[in-house]
Amino acid sequence: MPEQTDIDALIGLMARLPGLGPRSARRAVLHLIRKRGQLLSPLADLMQRVAETARECLNCGNIATGDICAICQDTARANGLLCVVEDVADLWAMERSGTYRGRYHVLGGTLSALDAVGPEELRIPRLIARIDAEDISEVILALNVTVDGQTTAHYIADQLEGRVTLSSLAQGVPIGGELDYLDDGTITAALNARKRIE
Numbered sequence: 001m002p003e004q005t006d007i008d009a010l011i012g013l014m015a016r017l018p019g020l021g022p023r024s025a026r027r028a029v030l031h032l033i034r035k036r037g038q039l040l041s042p043l044a045d046l047m048q049r050v051a052e053t054a055r056e057c058l059n060c061g062n063i064a065t066g067d068i069c070a071i072c073q074d075t076a077r078a079n080g081l082l083c084v085v086e087d088v089a090d091l092w093a094m095e096r097s098g099t100y101r102g103r104y105h106v107l108g109g110t111l112s113a114l115d116a117v118g119p120e121e122l123r124i125p126r127l128i129a130r131i132d133a134e135d136i137s138e139v140i141l142a143l144n145v146t147v148d149g150q151t152t153a154h155y156i157a158d159q160l161e162g163r164v165t166l167s168s169l170a171q172g173v174p175i176g177g178e179l180d181y182l183d184d185g186t187i188t189a190a191l192n193a194r195k196r197i198e
Contacts, residue, residue, distance in 0.1 A: 007029065007033070010029050011025045011026050011029050012025075014028055014029055050065075053065040053066075055067070057069035057071075057072055059072045059130075060072050060103065060104050060105050060106055061088070061104075061105065061106030061107070061108060061123055062088055062091055062104060062106060063088050071095075071103060071104060072103060076101070077101060077102055077103050078103065078134065078135075079101065079102055080102070080135060080136055080137035080138060081100075081101075081102025081103065081136075081137070081138050081140065082102060082103050082104070082105055082127075082130065082131075082134070082136045082138070082139050082140070083100060083102055083103070083104050083105070083139075083140040083142050084104075084105045084107060084127065084139060084140065084141050084142060084143065084156065085104060085105070085106055085107070085142050085143070086106075086107055086108075086109060086110055086143055086144060086149065086152075087106060087107075087108065087109065088106055090106075090142065090144075091104050091106055094142065102140075103134070105123065105126075105127050105130060106123065107122045107123050107124065107127070107143075107152065108121075108122050108123055109121070109122055110122075110143065110144075110146070110148035110149050110151070110152040111148060111151050111152045111155055112148050119155065122152075124155070124156065124159070127156070128159060128160070131160065131163055131164055136164055137164060137165060138164060138165040138166075138167060139156075139160060139164050139165070139166055139167075140167050140168065140169070141153045141156060141157065141166065141167070141168045141169075142168070142169050143168075145171060145185070145189075153168065170193060171186070171189040171190070171193060172186065172189050172190030172193050
């Protein structure tokens with residue numbers, strides 16, 4: 001039956017989404033079909049609009065529905081702070097915290113000699129151009145603590161040395177974290193960055 005083929009195709013596509021496997025995709029599709037009027041039709045319409053309008057912000061690399069994202073357009077965020085992240089998911093995670101009120105720069109990945117990803121494949125030249133154009137006084141390197149992430153952070157720090165204040169996110173035990181669940185690297189970083197209690 002053609003309808004079943006379309007449903008199977010939908011389940012197959014949903015199963016390719018991060019965090020969903022075939023079983024979760026089947027449950028999600030069944031729920032959408034049961035709630036066709038409240039969920040499926042509005043979701044399909046919205047997905048179509050997003051497919052037509054979503055693009056990368058020409059300034060920072062965030063995902064937006066116009067050429068420049070809302071964060072870059074917000075004049076209150078033009079405060080001299082620029083947070084550099086690897087990808088849009090990292091930017092969204094920072095925004096969820098609600099504590100950072102500056103602007104962002106999305107690199108689009110990290111430097112990787114093995115994968116032949118150099119500075120030109122990332123948005124590093126655009127980052128350097130933004131420093132003067134936007135009167136940036138501090139660059140916060142919020143890159144993942146991986147070999148490639150740290151290599152990228154060191155490269156950017158070398159390129160920007162003497163031009164702006166550079167900082168990075170603190171590393172260590174997260175709030176509410178239990179030592180038993182932390183990896184060795186996190187515990188080591190927490191020990192090395194320990195502060196005196198006064």
